[in-house]
Amino acid sequence: MTVSETTTPILEVSQLRKEFQTRQGTLVAVAGVDFVIDESEIYGLVGESGSGKSTVGSMIVGMYPSNGGQILYRGQDIDRPASKRSKELKRQIQLVFQDPGGSLNPRQTIRQILSLPLKLHQGLNGAALEKAVEETIEKVGLPMSYLDKYPQAIGGGEKQLVCIGRALAPDPSFIVLDEPTSALDVSIQAKISNKLLELQEQLGLSYLFITHNLCLVRNLVHRTAIMYLGQLCETATTEEFFTNPLHPYTQMLLASIPVMSEQEEEYKPSEVESVGEIPNPIHRPDGCGFHTRCPFCMDVCKTQPPTMTEVGPGHHVSCHLHSATTT
């Protein structure tokens, strides 16, 4: 699992914000997020519920526009809903959802499902369309006979492979994967993860891999970023992230993972007890969003939000413990 050699960014996100109006008040789902994904890189975005990670992914694919900040794709500003994006842009950025059952129309055959993106993005028809559909299903490793089946007739892992095929069909450059394996069993997760890696290497794709599963991230992504209550806490290369986690939330999360062997226990930071619950995002705590649960909370944490500081090559933390201007 090598870190990408090239450092041309494919996606640059700065100060991204998103708010939703609810009956109880304004919900700040994403509160100012900055990160950069390079070409052919797999970037992991980790967080629990309420972290805003899925919202970030949704904005990138154009489900809705942001309420502030910028999203640059290969230098181009793309911060607008998909209906306002160019055809070319829509072709290049694709999405794989979490629930394979819900992402496939139960009234359409696999063939029809795979034909849609090919027709829309590449304007294929007739024999050329048939050929492209067949190539797609081969690419993800499913038998040809599946083309005439309905989604209910195939298993969860295979449905997800169809979703991946659907994302690959228009020959994209960037895929947002939102919890693509969370609904699947462990042995099938492994197969899908493998396929994703294989395809990424073959086709030089860039992935934004959104998940809450840290063990998966450990083995699959090049860089890892972690979010809490709409803000980025820490980003680093995966190796660095897991061997030297600095943000207290990162440590708490790592310490909470149930692991399978004594050997793995050693990789967990010395017990940072998991306490408290994630606060309601509508009533965000002042200062640092994590301060209500942080064992190292200081006075400044309660009033001032921390800023992202570089603490090592490629390793950034947003925490008063590590900020350049502590106290």
Added chain:
Amino acid sequence: MANQAKDPQTLLDVRDLSISYKVYEGMLRVLQHVDFRVESGERIGLVGEAGCGKTTLLKTIARILPMPPARIESGEVRFKGRNVLDRDKTSHRMIRRDVSMVLQDPTASLNPTLTIKSFMGDILKNAAHPVAKAERKQRMLEALEKVSMPSPERVLGSYPVQLSGGMRQRVCIAMCLLKDVDLILADEPTTSLDVTIEKQILQLLNALVTENRKSMVLVSHALGAVRTMTDRAYVMYAGNLAEKGATAKVFECPAHPYTIGLFEATPKLSGEGVSDGIAGELPSYLDPPPGCRFAPRCPQAKAICREKKPAAADLDGSHTVFCWVHGGRQEGDA
């Protein structure tokens, strides 16, 4: 009756249980000849992936499996010595009183139109030793405090929708405490919760079970949780038992090729990369393969594996595997 509970007797003894479901295409042979045992005060782990039959097993024990379309082909489930599959009132009442389930989706287990106080009060009213009205609130608050519920007074007056997922699951566990059950069946109790909350809930469950000397069956595909929280573990594949034994042994030296494959497929914090997973797919339950159900996918399969169901092979007293590769009590190859 009270004495029996204190004696070290087998609390739950499932013997040779086979269950089939009737569906349009025929009979699905969901469980085959499963033996399963829980002693008083033991914590048992049940490991397996979707479709292996673990939920069916739990539901059968709790007697909430809908009997058509399900059908018991053979076997019995003895709880405190009594076969609960008999359709008599006493065994029915025994299960209702002494067994409780904590399910994956706490939202589905709690009636959205009742306040927490209502159904906790209900449990206390109908308990084996009904609690007087004056005392009830006190007991409810005690139970909520035992599950580390923040602001218990407020929670009592709330409806389930007003509570977070973690809090709802705590309520479910508190209800088990109120009922003072002997056996808790936890079916993926933390799968729908966040990782940090998951840890808290699992710790809570563990503490309660050990402090009050209750028994627990934990079904989870978070293998790490099973490893740290159970004394003995069973591994199931496609309705059959693959392996069973002391948890430490099963996790340190898994013997069955399925268990080995499963452990290998789990991504590790130590960063060993992504495994290939287990080739192949689950067998058809309508027309299951004659021998070992894992044989079509097994990298170590031999001729006998495809023909005959594997018998138990004792590895060292507290670790048994159902696999011809490890020999068997019948004529198996070395």
Added chain:
Amino acid sequence: MSDKKTKRSRPRWEKFKRQWSKFASNRLSLLGLIVVILLIVLAVFAKQIAPYPEHAGLYLDFQSANQGPSWKHLAGTDEYGRDIFSRMLFGLRVSLEIGLLVLAIGVPIGVLLGLIAGYHRNTKIDTAIMRFTDLFMAVPPLVLALVVVAMATPGFFFAAIGIAIAWWPWYTRLTYSLVTSLSNEMYVKYAELSGASSRHIILREILPNAVSPIFTKMSLDMGMIIIIASSMSFVGLGVQPPAPSLGSMVSNGIKFLPEFWWIPVFPALFVVLIVLGFNLLGDGLRDVFAIEEL
């Protein structure tokens, strides 16, 4: 190419077989289906089956009038000597025709409006269509139909129009709620993100998934429509004499109770049978479509 055709029809066929088995396992639904098929056969071949087809129009034979049920006249004769059984069959035909006509007019309009409003929900189009629909729903269907017919000329055609006008709003509302909930499905979102045209999304992604509940409602509605048509002819604003109509047979026959009880009772029981058949069928359809996925 023909190879592909057989492969393509198989998944649909398998699905149909499974649904049929589920449907047929409920005895009542099966009964409903049999009754409905029987009724359709009777209606289509009324001319051939009715022992006295000419009695369906103008016919007088006072000698045979008011005779009770016998082998010659299965349901007896009415005050003009007409065979009630034959008239019932033709009345059935009229009822079914009205039902079909009402659905043929009302359903496409209602569903189309519901699709448009649902897809453009939370916009002015949505508000305009749904408030317009609300207007029609504020009046009870029978009353509205009667008003329409009274303004025009009573008869088969306007009776059907009247009922259709009262009926389409329910389909709009049903379709609207179906479309609204289906729009949240991931596969619809995906099509939107990919830039599929509204036409494609409505017709190929949403509508196929909305068809089942609409179909079920149509079957359940048949019974209700027939009752309303019968009520209208009961008050004289539906099908006009001498054309046979179950409702008018009942209303005219009431004054002959209790001596010549068969004159109103048999047509009334027949209406009950028709409505029951369609309702059982509709219930069966609803059960089948409800748990389709498993």
